[in-house]
Amino acid sequence: MGNIEAYRHKERDQVGHRARHRIATGQFEGIETVIERFVGAVFRAFLVAVLVALPSVFLPGTLSDSLALLMILTSAAAILTFLEYNSEFPSMVEFRYAPPFNRLRFGAVFLLVMVLTIIARGKIHPTELSQGLTAIGRLLGNTIDFPYSPVRLIVLMMPVNAPKELISDVRSAAGLAYFVSLVMMFIFILYVRFLGWPARNGAFNVWINLPVFDPTRGDVLSRLYRDARVNIALGFLLPFLIPAIVKLASTLVDPISLAHSQTLIWTMTAWALVPASMIMRGIAIGRVADMIEEKRRRAYAEAEEQGLQAT
Structure with missing residues (x-):
């Protein structure tokens, strides 16, 4: 014992x-x-x-x-x-635990602001880097400046009496901004299509990654799909609509203020990357809705199978 x-x-x-x-x-x-x-x-x-x-x-x-x-x-x-x-737990930022959604957006904004700042500084203190980036900006601006393109609409937004140098600067900045936005969206689509975003790193918590989404107001799936379509549509249309609206409201908004370097930098950044971010958000929400729908379908199939086995 x-x-x-x-x-x-x-x-x-x-x-x-x-x-x-x-x-x-x-x-x-x-x-x-x-x-x-x-x-x-x-x-x-x-x-x-x-x-x-x-x-x-x-x-x-x-x-x-x-x-x-x-x-x-x-x-x-x-x-x-x-x-x-x-x-x-997030309170405002969506997809905080689903990288690289926010990293791509912030990286694109940081890169574009830095490049446009170097180009603007190069007008006063030219360097090889600023001259090279200026040449790239002009190439992209002239390439994307075709009829009915967003860059062409930005150029047409300028007053008739605007200096040619200012129009060239606006075209270059718009071309760079729009190109960066396209690259950002392309990289994100690659992550969604080929790398299994957002569930490639394990389980994906919908409610933590969508903190401002209220799941109690109507059917979750229909609302998610609707939000996805609205974001994608607005993101596609805004680069075209903003210059037209500014042109119509030219009596209140003077586009010549883009001659100020900081105004040009932040205006072009917002004009290109805010709509692109909306498209990315629409794609992301649509992907989340697809995941929820697939999970529902599997749950219904398992319930039906268990019901058949019970009978």
Whole structure:
């Protein structure tokens, strides 16, 4: 009996040790996850701050009042980004746990703003890099500037008395911006079609990755498909509609303001990449709807099969 009690006591000690080890390991993994999320949030906030400040810092002629406003905008963007990515669950950013959706969008914006900033700075302080990028921009602008293209509509948006140099700059910036948007969408389509996005890295949680989507309002599938179609349609039409609307409202909006380098950079970035991001969102939501529909179909098939077996 003494041996049996000793064995049981030893076994309880081992079980308790394993339980304590699991708790300690879980706590360590939890702390590690929190630290990793904090570092990632700080890094993303830094990148967003750099993006917002990039044109103002590298382009001359920024006034002191503009610098104060820039500091406010940069700080606000960085704080919002940090708060969003430091939280465990998303509150605003969609597809946060489905890379590279947001990385592609941010990378395209950062690349385009940086390239346009280098080109604008090259007019005052020319370098081989700025001259090369200017040549690429002119090539892309002239290539995409065909009748009824978005770039042609941007050029036609300019006033008749606009300087030829300004029209050339606008054409080059529009060509670069539209090309970057096309490349961004093409890469994302490759991920969806051939790399199994968004479920290629394991299970995909719809409600975490779509934090602003309310699943209680009507049928989920029909709403997702409708949102997908609306986003794709608007994303396709906006590059054509925006220049036409600006041209019609030329009495209120003066396109000649694009002569200011920072205005040109941010206007062309928004004109090209916001619609492209909407198309990407539409494709992503449509893909999520397809996954939900496929899961429903499998569940119905299994239920029918079990019903037949029961009878």
